[in-house]
Amino acid sequence: MAEGGEKTGTTDDKPDFARGIPAGDLPEGAMIEGTLGEDKVLLLRRDGAVTAIGARCTHLGAPLAKGIVAEGEIRCPWHHARFSLETGEAVGAPAFAPLPCYRAEERDGRITVTGRREAADSSLGKSSLGKSPGKVVIVGGGAGGHACAEWLARAGHGAAVTLVSDDPDPPYDRTFCSKQYLSGKAPREKTRLAPESFYGGEGPRLLRDRVVSLDLGAEEIVTAGGERLAYDALVIATGAAPQTPDLPGFDRPEVHTLRSLADADALIAAAESARRVAVIGASFIGLEVAAAMIAREKRVTVVAPDAVPLAKVLGEAVGRFVQGLHEEKGVTFRLGRKVEGFDGTALALDDGSRIEADLVVLGTGVAPRIDLAEAAGLALAEKDAGGGIAVDATLAASAPGIYAIGDVAGPPMLAHKAEHEGVICVETIKGLHTHPMDKGKIPGCTYCQPQIASVGLTEAKAKEQGFDVRIGRFPFAGNGKAIALGEPDGLVKTVFDRKTGQLLGAHMVGAEVTELIQGYVVAMTLETTEEELMHTVFPHPTLSEMMHESVLDAYGRVIHA
Structure with a gap:
């Protein structure tokens, strides 16, 4: 009404x-x-x-x-x-x-x-905006590579772009692999980033091939198929590759990684006959796989050497909370344990115990695919900075005309970060004003059940950096909208600098937190203080009120404790 x-x-x-x-x-x-x-x-x-x-x-x-x-x-x-x-x-x-x-x-x-109504003229479709990029070669068809190709095409330069990808599928949204597609909530065709007609005609060329060498002097790349492609600008977007532990039995067909759409296909097929799934690694991907397998009614055990899942990203308190909610869904955790091998029927752990498994999924991390750049002599970042290709604020690498974006350019390894870098890269190539990106203000979101979202520093990291912190916490159980939705399990945690009132980080677990986190991102970007946040009026009844309550709690003013 x-x-x-x-x-x-x-x-x-x-x-x-x-x-x-x-x-x-x-x-x-x-x-x-x-x-x-x-x-x-x-x-x-x-x-x-x-x-x-x-x-x-x-x-x-x-x-x-x-x-x-x-x-x-x-x-x-x-x-x-x-x-x-x-x-x-x-x-x-x-x-x-x-x-x-x-x-x-x-x-x-x-x-x-x-x-x-007919839309007004596009703001990006004017080739006169900025300089002509010349011939652009993009190596890698992931989120960042496709974003770069898309933005160049919109600016009127599609025919000058060649995207080389060694993935058999056309560019797709990799985040679907461990989320909607793996859990059976979305069909395979929904993963595509663009219709097949985008590549071809007056648009970018999609070359399904593998780049085997980069000649900096000749300014060209060579593919396994024998093509030599000259470039005026080369964008390296080769992503990252899963790390497989060198352990007995990890070469067996029952052991899977999840990085590509083909990996997801194989995992879905294997899950059809599997009853017991073991996930090695309590990473974001590991927990998303665990949630997807629970949705497929499998018995799931997560094994990891960590004492608390995701503690480095979310902090111990929020990590334990995440663990508890996954346990309520049916996931079993074996934490503080290392895997020593797999015999086809069970994992052997370092304490002598065994975990029966028909299917094993590795969530043991990824490493940037730097082989091409390293062989060509491009400068690399230090290991503690991710070990990818070293780039400056404009994403330019150490050789003229070469750029790196996405996972190969270092953490955080997130699709939305890679895509944003693709846009920045186009700005740089066309000689436009390049807007900087503060990686410390990029939110990370995990679409398991419950959802997880985080931005900025954890409590432990803030203390390591010398901050005297104030901590705010507020549970979903204290929020009327969460109770009405039947989602009382969740937590919002905020980290402030006691001296200045600066919001240093926010960590959230629960329903729709992947939507809520952007409020904190905007606050951090605009350098909003705790006083301004406390004086902001949040609508009632909404889940967003918990964000306000967490801030109030940090300063002893919480209303609905």
């Missing part, structure tokens, strides 16, 4: 914008999701004007009504893609497809949406 009891017509409790809504239902700064026929549409009012655009992010379908509007753009709450409100264009990774735009009319106290 609208204000005053007027029925607006709804589909799944969403207003029908063809019938319209009272103008008073959309005050300044508000966003409302509704429908126009089969379309999901988002209405928003900024500076008095009403705009209507598609309501779901074109990356993974996140509800943009939960996003953030700033500087003429709307930002996705999940992976932080950005869309122009004027054109609907995706202007920030990881989304590539534009949002549809609609005609909205405000008349006689009502707002209606009358149909789709």
